[in-house]
Amino acid sequence: MRFSRRMDNLAPYLFAEMERRISDKRKSGVDVISLGIGDPDLPTPAYIVEEMRRQVADAGNHRYPSNWGLPEFGEAVASFYKRRFGVDLDPAKEFFPLLGAKEGLAHVCMALLDAGDLALVPDPGYPVYSGGSIMLGAEVKYLNLRPETGFLPDLEAISEDEARRAKVLFIGYPNNPTAAVVEDDFFERVVAFAKKYDIAVIHDNAYSELTYDGYVAPSFLGVPGAKDVGVEFFSFSKPFNMTGWRIGFAVGNHEILSHLWRLKTNLDSGMFDALQRTAAFILNGPWDFVHEMCEVYRRRRDLLAEALVSAGMQVPKPKGTIYMWIPVPAGYTSASFSEHVLEQAGVVVTPGRGYGPAGEGFVRLSLTTPDDRIAEAVGRIERSLRL
Numbered sequence: 001m002r003f004s005r006r007m008d009n010l011a012p013y014l015f016a017e018m019e020r021r022i023s024d025k026r027k028s029g030v031d032v033i034s035l036g037i038g039d040p041d042l043p044t045p046a047y048i049v050e051e052m053r054r055q056v057a058d059a060g061n062h063r064y065p066s067n068w069g070l071p072e073f074g075e076a077v078a079s080f081y082k083r084r085f086g087v088d089l090d091p092a093k094e095f096f097p098l099l100g101a102k103e104g105l106a107h108v109c110m111a112l113l114d115a116g117d118l119a120l121v122p123d124p125g126y127p128v129y130s131g132g133s134i135m136l137g138a139e140v141k142y143l144n145l146r147p148e149t150g151f152l153p154d155l156e157a158i159s160e161d162e163a164r165r166a167k168v169l170f171i172g173y174p175n176n177p178t179a180a181v182v183e184d185d186f187f188e189r190v191v192a193f194a195k196k197y198d199i200a201v202i203h204d205n206a207y208s209e210l211t212y213d214g215y216v217a218p219s220f221l222g223v224p225g226a227k228d229v230g231v232e233f234f235s236f237s238k239p240f241n242m243t244g245w246r247i248g249f250a251v252g253n254h255e256i257l258s259h260l261w262r263l264k265t266n267l268d269s270g271m272f273d274a275l276q277r278t279a280a281f282i283l284n285g286p287w288d289f290v291h292e293m294c295e296v297y298r299r300r301r302d303l304l305a306e307a308l309v310s311a312g313m314q315v316p317k318p319k320g321t322i323y324m325w326i327p328v329p330a331g332y333t334s335a336s337f338s339e340h341v342l343e344q345a346g347v348v349v350t351p352g353r354g355y356g357p358a359g360e361g362f363v364r365l366s367l368t369t370p371d372d373r374i375a376e377a378v379g380r381i382e383r384s385l386r387l
């Protein structure tokens with residue numbers, strides 16, 4: 001059979017390979033503890049499941065949805081953005097429902113990039129930014145995220161020629177995988193840069209609600225002029241333990257959203273109305289559950305950090321996301337350390353190299369595992385390092 005050349009450059013998704021390895025280990029009888037993928041271990045809260053049950057039973061929700069989404073969902077998003085971020089949105093023009101942020105991120109590449117175009121992609125970064133760009137034959141310029149610069153890309157280091165060629169810039173804070181947050185005027189600098197070089201900015205806001213130690217994450221759209229240059233992607237997956245439900249949305253620049261709309265009218269038929277009404281219900285409802293989840297992850301973060309520090313590792317404590325980005329001990333690469341803990345401790349950690357070349361020297365640990373399993377995992381890692 002003959003396949004498209006596009007597929008030749010497209011590696012399987014990072015976690016697809018990892019899932020296979022975990023499954024092989026489990027089949028061979030190893031009690032594997034995964035600190036790999038960021039998939040919440042706790043269920044979607046009952047009040048959300050109950051609302052979805054009610055909406056599914058309503059025959060008014062059973063027909064084709066519209067790609068632009070229900071006004072009810074758009075209005076709930078606009079009022080959430082106003083309340084939470086102080087951002088004004090016109091729900092008729094500046095909101096677009098997504099079947100998860102991942103889908104939107106991959107498809108927005110199709111709306112913005114042609115073969116040979118240049119995409120500015122953080123390194124390390126969520127793999128869809130580079131994967132979505134490469135799939136289209138676009139060229140990727142990696143922007144190094146280093147601890148010394150708070151894991152923010154150095155926009156000044158981009159050459160004049162590359163800045164002129166670039167069509168899109170991906171950013172995302174609180175950041176996956178580095179867990180860094182924005183605490184300065186970075187978003188203002190991004191808007192100025194994007195305006196100067198006519199670059200579309202995609203801000204991935206999948207983790208804004210999961211923050212700790214009093215830190216409150218801002219929206220990229222909170223910066224004056226941001227809507228002129230970019231869009232922001234929000235996801236229900238992590239704050240509400242809804243990874244399996246596939247709900248997200250994009251907000252911001254109308255031109256980008258209407259291109260995404262035109263594209264997606266040719267690809268899918270929108271989001272199940274029952275899900276959209278449930279999403280509106282969630283956004284209009286109380287935020288207590290999210291606060292409880294923040295407390296769960298903060299506790300696990302502290303548990304993991306204390307145990308790893310006593311095992312002799314260097315462990316920065318993040319203010320956001322559900323991850324810890326940890327330098328590997330001396331003498332290991334990100335792959336050899338991950339391999340070591342899998343083979344010797346039966347613990348899965350994600351090699352930083354999987355997020356791009358600058359992820360070398362780090363591993364990512366996810367906090368989406370129960371406390372007792374985290375404690376067990378760290379005990380095993382500690383013993384394996386003494387071997």
Ligand SMILES: Cc1ncc(COP(=O)(O)O)c(C=O)c1O
Pocket residue numbers: 038099100101102103126172176204206234235236237243247248
């Ligand atoms: C940075 C980032 N963006 C987007 C997503 C995907 O979100 P969704 O489940 O809404 O597709 C993830 C999931 O891990 C993520 O880490």
